[in-house]
Amino acid sequence: MILQSILSILVLLCILQNAQSLTRPLVIGHRGTAYLPELTLSTQSMAYAYGADIIEIDVCLSRDNQLIVIHDIYLNGVSNVADIFPNRNRSNGLHYVIDFDLEELRRLNIHERVIPLNGTQVFPLRFSANANIPFRLSTLNETIELLLGLNRATKRQRQLLIEIKKPEYHLQYNKSISSIVLATLNAYNLTQSTDPVIIQTFHIEELIYIRQVLQSNLRLFALMTLNQVNESSSNYDYYRSEEGIKSLSKIVQGLAPYYEFVVNYDSNGTVLGITNFTKWAHQYGLAVYPFTFRQDYFPGKNFEQLIDFFWHTVQVDGFITDHPDIVLQYLHKEMVLPQLNDIYQNLSPNLCSSSILFLFTSIIISKIFI
Amino acid sequence: MYLYLYSFAILIFITGVESMKSSSVVVIGHRGASGYLPEHTLPAKALAYGQGVDYLEQDVALSKDNIPIVIHDIYLDEISNVATAFRGQNRSNGRYYVIDFTAAEIKTLRASERFNHETGKPIFSGRFPLNQSTFHLVTLAEELEFIAGLNKANIDNNKQVGVYVEIKEPQFHQDENRSNMSEIVLDILKKYNYTKRTDNIYLQCFKIEELRRIRVELKSDLKLIGLLTDNKYRSEYSKTDFKYWTSSVGIEEMSQFVNGIGPHYKQLFQENNGLQPTELYTAARKSNLLIHPYTFRSDDVQQPFTTFDNMLQYFINELKIDGLFTDQPDKAIKYIKSKQEQHNKGIKLENFSFSILIISFLLTK
Numbered sequence: 119m120i121l122q123s124i125l126s127i128l129v130l131l132c133i134l135q136n137a138q139s140l141t142r143p144l145v146i147g148h149r150g151t152a153y154l155p156e157l158t159l160s161t162q163s164m165a166y167a168y169g170a171d172i173i174e175i176d177v178c179l180s181r182d183n184q185l186i187v188i189h190d191i192y193l194n195g196v197s198n199v200a201d202i203f204p205n206r207n208r209s210n211g212l213h214y215v216i217d218f219d220l221e222e223l224r225r226l227n228i229h230e231r232v233i234p235l236n237g238t239q240v241f242p243l244r245f246s247a248n249a250n251i252p253f254r255l256s257t258l259n260e261t262i263e264l265l266l267g268l269n270r271a272t273k274r275q276r277q278l279l280i281e282i283k284k285p286e287y288h289l290q291y292n293k294s295i296s297s298i299v300l301a302t303l304n305a306y307n308l309t310q311s312t313d314p315v316i317i318q319t320f321h322i323e324e325l326i327y328i329r330q331v332l333q334s335n336l337r338l339f340a341l342m343t344l345n346q347v348n349e350s351s352s353n354y355d356y357y358r359s360e361e362g363i364k365s366l367s368k369i370v371q372g373l374a375p376y377y378e379f380v381v382n383y384d385s386n387g388t389v390l391g392i393t394n395f396t397k398w399a400h401q402y403g404l405a406v407y408p409f410t411f412r413q414d415y416f417p418g419k420n421f422e423q424l425i426d427f428f429w430h431t432v433q434v435d436g437f438i439t440d441h442p443d444i445v446l447q448y449l450h451k452e453m454v455l456p457q458l459n460d461i462y463q464n465l466s467p468n469l470c471s472s473s474i475l476f477l478f479t480s481i482i483i484s485k486i487f488i
Numbered sequence: 489m490y491l492y493l494y495s496f497a498i499l500i501f502i503t504g505v506e507s508m509k510s511s512s513v514v515v516i517g518h519r520g521a522s523g524y525l526p527e528h529t530l531p532a533k534a535l536a537y538g539q540g541v542d543y544l545e546q547d548v549a550l551s552k553d554n555i556p557i558v559i560h561d562i563y564l565d566e567i568s569n570v571a572t573a574f575r576g577q578n579r580s581n582g583r584y585y586v587i588d589f590t591a592a593e594i595k596t597l598r599a600s601e602r603f604n605h606e607t608g609k610p611i612f613s614g615r616f617p618l619n620q621s622t623f624h625l626v627t628l629a630e631e632l633e634f635i636a637g638l639n640k641a642n643i644d645n646n647k648q649v650g651v652y653v654e655i656k657e658p659q660f661h662q663d664e665n666r667s668n669m670s671e672i673v674l675d676i677l678k679k680y681n682y683t684k685r686t687d688n689i690y691l692q693c694f695k696i697e698e699l700r701r702i703r704v705e706l707k708s709d710l711k712l713i714g715l716l717t718d719n720k721y722r723s724e725y726s727k728t729d730f731k732y733w734t735s736s737v738g739i740e741e742m743s744q745f746v747n748g749i750g751p752h753y754k755q756l757f758q759e760n761n762g763l764q765p766t767e768l769y770t771a772a773r774k775s776n777l778l779i780h781p782y783t784f785r786s787d788d789v790q791q792p793f794t795t796f797d798n799m800l801q802y803f804i805n806e807l808k809i810d811g812l813f814t815d816q817p818d819k820a821i822k823y824i825k826s827k828q829e830q831h832n833k834g835i836k837l838e839n840f841s842f843s844i845l846i847i848s849f850l851l852t853k
Contacts, residue, residue, distance in 0.1 A: 152641070153638060153641045153642060154534060154637075154638070154641075159530075159531045159621065159622075159623070160530045160531045160533075160534040160634075161534065163525060163531035163532070163534045163535040163538070164534040164535065164537065164538040165538075166535060166538070167521070167534070167535045167536075167537070167538025167539045167818070168538050243641070243644075244641050245637045245638070245640070245641045246637050246640065249633050249634070249636075249637045250629075250630065250633055251530075251626075251630050251633050251634050251637070252595065252624065252626065252630060253530075254622075254624075256621075256622065260621045260622050261621075263620040263621035264531070264620075264621045266620070267525075267616045267617050267620045267621060268525070270614075270616070270617060271523065271524040271525070271614065271615050271616045272524055443538070443645075444645075480844070
């Protein structure tokens with residue numbers, strides 16, 4: 119009797135000690151992963167292997183209206199375009215995606231990111247930018263097919279988060295990039311909020327256009343950053359206010375803010391506290407996914423502490439990260455459910471016999487002492 | 489009372505010893521994570537790397553300009569669009585040979601999931617769909633550079649993946665006047681610092697005589713693995729007598745120049761009052777050879793095994809193989825990890841029970 123109660127208290131204490139969370143925030147592989155050149159099919163496959171719930175990609179238009187999976191509107195940060203097309207740059211020295219046809223872009227070799235016109239690797243400890251490997255640009259079609267094919271082969275349902283780059287810039291060339299994206303997704307029957315694709319962009323008015331004029335049912339996220347970066351004409355000071363967030367809640371399902379919008383920092387990078395951003399977002403039914411968590415470039419001294427802070431204090435709904443493996447490893451370590459799953463679903467003869475022996479020993483002892 | 493204590497002490501001890509024997513089997517991504525992405529493409533290798541393999545496998549065959557291409561067959565027509573891209577450039581038997589095309593031409597092809605070149609149907613129906621997305625074939629040098637780059641980017645994660653190179657059909661290549669195929673491959677391996685037995689590499693081949701040549705004439709120090717099959721399944725170009733090389737005498741001779749064997753898994757057991765190891769298995773163990781069987785596919789589990797896990801259980805926990813080739817590395821690794829965790833939990837409970845027993849023993853004295 120006493121023994122039984124002691125045993126049950128011990129078990130309960132074990133569970134309580136580990137009871138941090140039963141669920142975890144989503145993990146979004148930013149441009150794939152940090153370990154291979156961004157946005158290549160290889161790095162997206164790696165993000166898939168690491169268990170990222172969502173893979174994030176960016177799209178820009180080529181001259182012949184093909185959707186190219188690339189982060190910048192120019193090619194010099196990630197390709198050898200200056201060697202292949204030496205005279206096709208603009209006066210600022212850069213080669214713009216929109217000045218090339220898909221067939222020309224296919225001839226380029228992609229590499230790890232460097233500072234354009236300079237050649238220095240942006241993240242020096244990552245994959246070498248000088249490696250002689252035939253990485254190539256891919257189209258949105260190829261990226262969608264990779265994800266859907268992997269989902270089929272692995273029997274999983276991972277998702278694609280597609281960022282539409284600079285809609286206002288594309289409009290100057292009389293191209294409605296959002297319409298082309300929606301038409302592409304439509305061809306794969308990806309149209310509903312239950313489908314495994316999400317669209318995001320920095321230009322808030324473009325999101326309103328996609329929802330109300332193009333009448334899309336897809337899930338939308340609003341990207342937000344500092345006004346001074348001049349990413350778009352949207353006024354993020356307004357959109358990050360309570361009123362702005364409330365107005366967004368009628369259009370989008372989630373917010374993807376620059377992480378400084380959700381916390382307060384001092385000049386040393388120490389986190390002082392949280393802003394009201396997440397509180398307001400949750401109040402109006404919006405999820406929050408700040409960018410970007412990089413293990414080789416983050417504020418503070420301890421990456422795991424940073425993740426933990428955003429998880430439990432800021433209470434974000436997901437992490438946009440270059441290192442989905444590291445973030446997931448940490449989240450799994452802190453959860454109680456995987457450990458319980460382990461014990462109860464994978465019982466082996468050895469574990470059984472060990473447990474039985476333990477119980478027998480306890481019973482014997484109780485018989486000795488009682 | 490003491491009888492109970494003694495008998496339980498013995499029981500705990502026996503179970504404890506049993507739990508001590510854990511396995512340290514290496515997982516080799518067979519053609520990458522080919523269960524999920526087209527074989528031998530960089531995304532398939534990236535997927536396998538992310539899933540946690542210990543080794544990535546590269547089959548190599550020579551192109552017309554003598555560049556080793558990472559490809560399983562000496563043909564191009566079951567894993568690419570060569571039949572449309574280079575229509576008519578097949579041989580009289582209807583097949584398109586790697587050795588008839590330059591590396592530059594091969595790199596323009598679209599690689600795909602494996603299909604039957606006569607029917608056009610995929611070999612494994614549940615895998616990556618045909619004609620979706622865009623993949624390419626790469627050279628051995630490009631893949632070695634890829635792996636070196638990944639290993640460098642993962643130094644802080646303590647994650648280093650080795651290479652496992654197969655020289656394909658040396659007899660065929662010799663008939664095509666490329667008797668120096670092994671020299672060409674060894675040269676490239678040397679460029680990427682793969683020369684010694686302590687380097688993170690295995691070199692494998694079905695032509696056992698070629699492995700002897702590599703060890704004795706070419707004086708290579710690399711770890712060599714003798715691939716084995718049955719004579720009725722060997723390539724039409726092969727003259728190797730596997731009946732001899734799978735016998736005790738053959739294994740003993742092979743052990744003089746190889747470090748291990750790579751048999752088909754069916755060659756390791758026989759059904760005889762349950763499952764028993766074969767003469768091949770016993771001979772390999774006797775000669776201290778590593779055993780790395782192929783291929784463990786979760787979408788092709790055959791009799792007498794009913795699930796992938798019970799197949800893995802037999803080879804890993806009963807036969808205690810040293811490594812395995814698998815198309816689904818994530819599943820193999822998940823099995824191994826869950827066994828490892830149970831083993832650790834078992835040990836903890838063992839120690840706890842044992843110490844309680846000792847304490848109570850001392851207290852009652």
